[in-house]
Amino acid sequence: MTDDSTTLGEFCDQSRKITYGIVQPGKATLDGVPIIRVNNFSGHSLNLSEKLQVAPEVEASYQRSRPKPGDLLISLVGSIGQVAIAPPEIEGWNLARAVGLVPFDDIAKAHWAAYAIQLKENQRFIRQRANTTVQATFNLKDLAEIPIPKPGDDVENAALKVLRILDDKIELNRRMSETLEEMARALFRDWFVTFGPTRRQMEGATDACAIMGHAFPPEKAATLVPLFPAKLGDDGLPEGWEMRDLRSALTLNYGKSLTKKARNPGPFNVFGSGGISGTHDAALAKGPSIIVGRKGTVGSLYWTRADFYAIDTVFYVTSDYPMVYCHRLIETLGLETMNTDAAVPGLNRDNAYRQEFAFGGDDLIHAYAEFVGTLTEKSDANQQENQTLAEMRDLLLPKFMSGEIRLKGARMIV
Structure with a gap:
């Protein structure tokens, strides 16, 4: 501590306490109170597309951890040290145990503190003070002691x-x-999973734009309609389509071991099942490709356009088909549910290859x-x-x- 700095505990709103969220949230409930979890942190903000809701009677015991707009939130367990400012839309929400709340009554000060926590020396402070016996956990006492430069x-x-x-x-x-990405995902499901253009023709649609779900201008829609049969066959597929296994579309290649000691920082991202884990001066494979979690985070998917290095906890995809198609295809197969190893989560390649998909032809x-x-x-x-x-x-x-x-x-x- 210097004359030019203070602590987070002294810098925040003194009328409320630094705290964390609900310790035992119980079972999720559809009509409950939503809570912020570590997986909601995205960059330096919150992604609220996925939310867990807890029973109101459980949440009622944790009024102290209801964030107010402008409060500072920080991840305390797992991926520690991530920060976000509570936005207005989460008023009435609560927090998980793994998320800390630092109260502020001045949003400019909250932003200043959030940026201060992102300093390399403060991120190092967080890692050094964390308890890593099971998984990284940062406690409230140390949180309050994070140095904050006086502005x-x-x-x-x-x-x-x-x-x-x-x-x-x-x-x-x-x-x-x-x-x-949602547009690409929705179009894939409409064409290849729910067979939207075929079903709309069966429902009586004749206009090309209507058949294609009004996703394309008339000229483009007219060129796409002939790619879709006008009705479903007895097997539930568009007439002329067939089921194929994943092996027919792509290859899941094994990554290669690369210890941290053997890595030389360079221009190529190194991918593990948790995503990018560093860089290397040599690539193992060319992009674009999809990296698929094999050990650890089973079925995790990462897109890369650039050349890369895939370590031995992942597969990487090669295919004669466009990689953007392969990406959305794999997303629909539920590989994340195919853990075959009770001790260490693992994805068996042969099991993955046996997954089937609807094939409507190369032109489509x-x-x-x-x-x-x-x-x-x-x-x-x-x-x-x-x-x-x-x-x-x-x-x-x-x-x-x-x-x-x-x-x-x-x-x-x-």
């Missing part, structure tokens, strides 16, 4: 403006990418890939821009916090 009013306001502009753009790009697959490929390129461009913006933010963050960049410099950046 000058002008520096704070200008610095926050710059940092929030960057974070707002990152969040906008993330949401745009999510929307694009390539038509899907032509449209979705454009969406994927836009999503990938957003993610690449986000990486650049995050690097800029992380470069500026310690300079703002230390005062190296003062008000004049911050205004120039804005």
Whole structure:
């Protein structure tokens, strides 16, 4: 601690206590009170698309951990040290035990504290103080002791403006990418799972746009309709379609062991079943591809356009079909439920290969890939821009916090 810093416990709202959420939430209930969990943290914000709801009578005992808009939330278990500011839409929610609440009555101070926690030295502080006996756990006493640089009013306001502009753009790009992915996912299900164009013809639709679910302009819709039979066969598939196994569409290749000691930092991402776990100076395979969790996080899926290194806890996909099609196909097969090893979660490749899918012909697959490929390129461009913006933010963050960049410099950046 220095004269230029304070602690998080002293910096936050003194009228409320730093706390954590519901210790024993019990069974999920559809009409309960939603709670924030660690998996809701996304970047430096919250993704509320998946929510767990607990019984109101359970939540009622934890009024202390109901977040108010503008409070700071932090992950305390597992992926520790992630932060987000409570948005207005979670008023009335509560928190899981693995999420900490730091109260603030000044949202500018909450943002300042959130950025301070993201400093490398504070992330290191969190890791060093964590209990890692079972899984990483950060306690409230140490949370309150995180050092927070004291901001000058002008520096704070200008610095926050710059940092929030960057974070707002990152969040906008993330949401745009999510929307694009949902569009690709919805189109796949409509074409290849529920057979929407065929069913709409059976229901009497004759207009090309209507048959294609009003997802395409008239000229494009007219070229797509002939790819879909007008009725279903006795097997429940569009006439002329057949069921095939996954092996017929793609190959699940084994990754290769690469210890941390053997890694040389470089331009190629290293993928494990938990996602990117570092970089290496050599690639194992070429992109685009899909990485599939084999050991650990079974069935986890990661898309990469660039060349990469896949370690021995994952498969990586090669195929003669477009990879954007393979990606959405694998998503529908439920590989995440196919754990075959009681001790260490594992995905058996032969079991995965036995999964079946509806095959409607190469022309249909390539038509899907032509449209979705454009969406994927836009999503990938957003993610690449986000990486650049995050690097800029992380470069500026310690300079703002230390005062190296003062008000004049911050205004120039804005």
